Amino acid sequence: MTIYFYKVWEPYGCFSNFSPHGIEIRGTYWSTVEHYYQAQKFVGSVDAAIIPSIYAAETPEQAAALGRCSTRQLRSDWDAVKTQVMKEAVLKKFLTHAEIRDTLLATGDNLLVENSPNDYFWGCGADKTGENCLGKILMNVREEIRNLLCRYQ
Numbered sequence: 001m002t003i004y005f006y007k008v009w010e011p012y013g014c015f016s017n018f019s020p021h022g023i024e025i026r027g028t029y030w031s032t033v034e035h036y037y038q039a040q041k042f043v044g045s046v047d048a049a050i051i052p053s054i055y056a057a058e059t060p061e062q063a064a065a066l067g068r069c070s071t072r073q074l075r076s077d078w079d080a081v082k083t084q085v086m087k088e089a090v091l092k093k094f095l096t097h098a099e100i101r102d103t104l105l106a107t108g109d110n111l112l113v114e115n116s117p118n119d120y121f122w123g124c125g126a127d128k129t130g131e132n133c134l135g136k137i138l139m140n141v142r143e144e145i146r147n148l149l150c151r152y153q
């Protein structure tokens with residue numbers, strides 16, 4: 001079976017990066033994975049001054065809008081690091097919040113797909129041919145947490 005997710009208020013909404021599950025990474029608490037991910041786009045760039053605004057954005061939608069502004073310059077290595085940035089944040093989210101960790105583990109070996117109509121990198125896109133990198137990260141995190149639990153039980 002394939003489990004599709006996208007919006008927070010839809011089934012499996014806790015798999016969305018916009019879900020209200022904060023993460024602490026290197027001593028800073030971010031209110032969603034999306035806040036953290038969007039801010040990392042500008043670390044070391046000439047537009048790094050935007051980071052505090054992304055951090056303080058009231059909603060993940062606002063954080064994403066700031067991070068997606070096309071006139072700002074992304075860090076030069078963004079394409080090379082973005083998947084690892086996302087992986088670290090998603091892993092931290094599911095290690096931190098037990099209730100959504102249980103939801104993730106309960107998906108067993110089902111395929112997880114971010115059903116984004118316009119994102120062919122993180123999601124599957126409108127025609128389902130996208131790379132689904134967020135779904136792959138979630139399945140990877142699921143496997144990692146399962147292995148961790150085996151070792152400590």
Ligand SMILES: Nc1c(N[C@@H]2O[C@H](COP(=O)(O)O)[C@@H](O)[C@H]2O)[nH]c(=O)[nH]c1=O
Pocket residue numbers: 006007008016017018034037064067068114116119122134
């Ligand atoms: N869930 C979700 C989205 N999808 C998320 O958008 C992020 C990619 O952003 P970018 O790299 O700036 O294009 C990534 O976290 C992906 O999971 N986008 C939305 O506008 N609304 C939403 O509810």
